[in-house]
Amino acid sequence: MSRQIVDQGIPHERASATPDAARRPARGGAAAHVHVEHPDPGDLTLRGRQRWFATAVMTPESDPSPAGPGEVERILTPGPRLGATERLEIYRRGYHARLVECLADDYPVLRHALGEDAFDELCRVYIATYPSDGPSLNYYGRRMAALLRSGAGPALPSRGFAADLTTLEWAMVEVIHAPASAPLTPEGLAEVPAEAWPGVRLVANTAARLLRFEYPVNRYFQAFRGGEAAPLPEATASATVVYRSGPTLWRMDLTPPMHDALAGLVAGETLEEALSHAEAGLAGLSEDEVGQRVMSWFQEWVSSGLFSGVR
Amino acid sequence: MSNRFGLPDLGVGIGLRTVHYGHIVDAEPQVDWFEILSDNYMHTAGRPLHFLDAVAARYPVALHGVALSIGSTDPIDRAYLGELRALRDRTRARWVSDHLCWTGVAGRNTHDLLPLPYTEDTLRHVVDRVRFVQDFLGAPLALENPSTYVEFAGASMREWEFLARLAEAADCAILLDVNNVFVSARNHGFDPRTYLDAVPYDRVVQLHVAGHTDHGTHIIDSHIGPVVDGVWQLLGEAWRRAGGVSVLLEWDAEIPSFEDTHAEALRARRFIGAAA
Numbered sequence: 369m370s371r372q373i374v375d376q377g378i379p380h381e382r383a384s385a386t387p388d389a390a391r392r393p394a395r396g397g398a399a400a401h402v403h404v405e406h407p408d409p410g411d412l413t414l415r416g417r418q419r420w421f422a423t424a425v426m427t428p429e430s431d432p433s434p435a436g437p438g439e440v441e442r443i444l445t446p447g448p449r450l451g452a453t454e455r456l457e458i459y460r461r462g463y464h465a466r467l468v469e470c471l472a473d474d475y476p477v478l479r480h481a482l483g484e485d486a487f488d489e490l491c492r493v494y495i496a497t498y499p500s501d502g503p504s505l506n507y508y509g510r511r512m513a514a515l516l517r518s519g520a521g522p523a524l525p526s527r528g529f530a531a532d533l534t535t536l537e538w539a540m541v542e543v544i545h546a547p548a549s550a551p552l553t554p555e556g557l558a559e560v561p562a563e564a565w566p567g568v569r570l571v572a573n574t575a576a577r578l579l580r581f582e583y584p585v586n587r588y589f590q591a592f593r594g595g596e597a598a599p600l601p602e603a604t605a606s607a608t609v610v611y612r613s614g615p616t617l618w619r620m621d622l623t624p625p626m627h628d629a630l631a632g633l634v635a636g637e638t639l640e641e642a643l644s645h646a647e648a649g650l651a652g653l654s655e656d657e658v659g660q661r662v663m664s665w666f667q668e669w670v671s672s673g674l675f676s677g678v679r
Numbered sequence: 680m681s682n683r684f685g686l687p688d689l690g691v692g693i694g695l696r697t698v699h700y701g702h703i704v705d706a707e708p709q710v711d712w713f714e715i716l717s718d719n720y721m722h723t724a725g726r727p728l729h730f731l732d733a734v735a736a737r738y739p740v741a742l743h744g745v746a747l748s749i750g751s752t753d754p755i756d757r758a759y760l761g762e763l764r765a766l767r768d769r770t771r772a773r774w775v776s777d778h779l780c781w782t783g784v785a786g787r788n789t790h791d792l793l794p795l796p797y798t799e800d801t802l803r804h805v806v807d808r809v810r811f812v813q814d815f816l817g818a819p820l821a822l823e824n825p826s827t828y829v830e831f832a833g834a835s836m837r838e839w840e841f842l843a844r845l846a847e848a849a850d851c852a853i854l855l856d857v858n859n860v861f862v863s864a865r866n867h868g869f870d871p872r873t874y875l876d877a878v879p880y881d882r883v884v885q886l887h888v889a890g891h892t893d894h895g896t897h898i899i900d901s902h903i904g905p906v907v908d909g910v911w912q913l914l915g916e917a918w919r920r921a922g923g924v925s926v927l928l929e930w931d932a933e934i935p936s937f938e939d940t941h942a943e944a945l946r947a948r949r950f951i952g953a954a955a
Contacts (some may be wrong), residue, residue: 371681381696381697381716381718381719381931382716382718382742382745382746382790383694383716383745383902383929383931384716384792384825384900384903384929384931385889385900385901385903385929385932386791386792386826386899386901387826387901387932388892388899388901388903388932410741412833413800414752414796414798414800414801414804415752416782416794417796417831418751418752418781418784419784421793422783422784422785422787423787424791425789425791425793426787434886437937441832443831443832444829444830444831444832445829445830445831445832447828447829447830447866447867447868447897448867448868449895449897450896450897452829453831454896455828455866455897458828458829458897458899459789459791459793459828459829462791463789463790466790466791467790470790484744499787499788500783500787500788500790501786501787501788501790502722502744502788503718503721503722503748503756503759503782504718504721504746505718505790506722506723507722525873543721543725544723544725544726544727545723545724545725545726545727546724546725546731547724547725548724548725569945575725592808611777612725614725614729615726615729615730617726629811641776650914663893674910678699
């Protein structure tokens with residue numbers, strides 16, 4: 369059971385700076401076809417102008433501006449060196465660049481796996497499909513795996529792998545922002561009488577996510593972090609638990625029996641029920657060997673901080 | 680010395696950025712104060728707060744937000760305000776600031792600092808909302824002049840007049856970003872000193888400086904790279920007129936080491952010292 373640390377601060381750090389879109393130009397991929405309701409340009413109330421402006425800014429860069437001929441010039445002034453439309457375009461480019469940047473911060477390994485162009489195209493479909501509806505960007509990228517599994521977006525060489533990788537990376541974002549829970553201590557464990565152990569139920573760390581995949585995505589993730597050039601992997605079932613202990617984020621690979629036992633514990637099963645799930649995957653071992661194996665896992669999980677209490 | 684809101688001159692600080700977390704927590708460098716990007720520490724209950732608590736326990740901090748959307752015509756987000764107030768209390772932040780802008784409308788958020796049409800109607804709208812926010816927070820709100828890339832036809836006043844009248848009518852504070860003055864002056868073709876002349880300095884509680892990217896036809900407020908001399912000059916003038924006020928460097932992309940970032944901020948002392 370090996371575990372790896374993830375050195376990550378805040379997935380996307382929000383600031384008041386304007387993204388310099390010239391440093392990340394649009395790559396020309398078509399965004400999703402979205403219906404753009406064009407507000408009345410003659411509505412000169414503050415709300416009317418804001419609706420008009422927001423629509424212009426949020427229209428995909430691959431689409432023509434929704435504004436009619438001369439419309440921008442009637443609402444906005446030209447500058448000393450740029451016309452009104454060119455000035456408005458700074459905001460449209462900045463809007464899309466900022467959200468692409470946000471998604472790239474959430475999904476650095478997906479971006480690497482897909483390549484810059486495909487990732488950029490995917491992001492633009494995402495932005496057009498899911499305009500932000502809240503003040504925070506912390507959870508803006510939460511629907512990326514769903515978008516990939518829906519089949520939307522550009523053609524990708526391995527959409528299933530991409531969706532699994534996205535799930536792993538999003539779990540890290542969730543775990544970073546999840547509330548902390550104090551780990552179960554040896555003293556806490558010692559309070560449980562020996563005869564009560566089979567019936568014990570554990571409280572899972574609130575900052576932990578147990579994941580099962582069709583692809584070995586954590587292995588790919590780790591290769592990326594190690595600077596290795598890994599090919600897109602073939603489908604092979606894998607399981608990983610992502611969790612936070614204090615400020616430190618960890619990933620731990622699990623074998624299928626480990627996953628089944630841990631899933632039972634996380635779901636609130638008794639220790640006896642949960643660990644019995646592992647037995648099927650440990651066929652060929654004696655009863656004692658199974659017991660020792662399972663107890664070593666359990667001790668590792670407890671010492672790693674995957675549980676916060678006993679109930 | 681204190682300004683009219685009784686807020687202290689904290690000296691020369693830098694914006695807290697995640698790439699510097701480790702150094703700040705481990706080495707506890709000598710820094711006058713940190714500005715916290717409040718939105719990075721809201722809508723989270725996890726790791727960001729772990730580091731924030733460590734910084735706030737050691738250094739004076741002020742909160743700086745980007746999502747209040749004070750100029751929007753959508754209703755004020757009271758849940759957001761509640762979280763902002765809780766963060767202010769948690770960090771014992773000396774003041775709370777955001778931008779004179781709007782970020783979205785009709786339930787959609789662009790996460791950008793969008794410009795307002797500076798009209799009498801807009802002024803009344805923003806004054807009402809600033810008063811509400813200040814009542815909610817129980818403290819003055821400092822509003823920052825944004826960098827802008829367009830202006831609205833039909834505006835009845837320039838931004839400096841709008842900002843001064845807003846501050847007076849709403850009795851709010853001002854965070855004067857002299858880089859934004861520099862950027863907007865180039866983008867719109869006005870003299871930055873015309874802007875500085877119109878600022879009510881007794882309401883200025885903080886000054887911002889930052890790097891920007893000059894594309895020739897326009898300047899982007901990118902917060903990349905060192906501060907240009909023209910911005911440092913504006914800082915010196917504004918600092919002198921304000922009679923001594925907290926200064927902060929923003930550096931948000933291609934961020935260098937902590938030492939280099941802090942050294943760039945400390946260059947401010949040369950200009951505010953010369954102006955004093």
